Amino acid sequence: MAKILVVDDDPEVSSLLQLTLENMGHTIRICDNGRNVVDVLKEFKPDVMILDVMLPGIDGYSITTSLADDAELSKIPIVVLSALEPSKGLFAKFNQVSSFLTKPFNIDELIDAVKNALEKKLE
Numbered sequence: 001m002a003k004i005l006v007v008d009d010d011p012e013v014s015s016l017l018q019l020t021l022e023n024m025g026h027t028i029r030i031c032d033n034g035r036n037v038v039d040v041l042k043e044f045k046p047d048v049m050i051l052d053v054m055l056p057g058i059d060g061y062s063i064t065t066s067l068a069d070d071a072e073l074s075k076i077p078i079v080v081l082s083a084l085e086p087s088k089g090l091f092a093k094f095n096q097v098s099s100f101l102t103k104p105f106n107i108d109e110l111i112d113a114v115k116n117a118l119e120k121k122l123e
Contacts, residue, residue: 034058
């Protein structure tokens with residue numbers, strides 16, 4: 001199946017995502033802060049990244065902005081998770097953001113978002 005990077009500083013959210021996605025057969029890597037994301041992306045080479053907006057170090061918007069300028073990393077679809085519904089508009093301009101889910105999220109919506117992101121990667 002797919003390799004998915006989960007970037008979230010909340011251990012409960014990360015554990016829920018990891019359990020759910022591993023049960024679907026995916027390989028999961030957790031990154032709990034914004035500072036290490038680019039290094040982990042280059043080393044792990046995920047098919048999809050699930051990205052929280054509010055992170056220690058560097059926020060999700062800044063990460064997405066920097067990835068958009070990287071030829072290799074700009075191809076990785078991103079599912080954004082945020083408790084801040086108003087931040088949804090900020091991410092609309094990024095082609096690689098395939099979904100924006102508001103916390104608390106519905107697990108079925110997350111599964112659909114990941115499936116859609118994987119289909120986007122195949123295109």
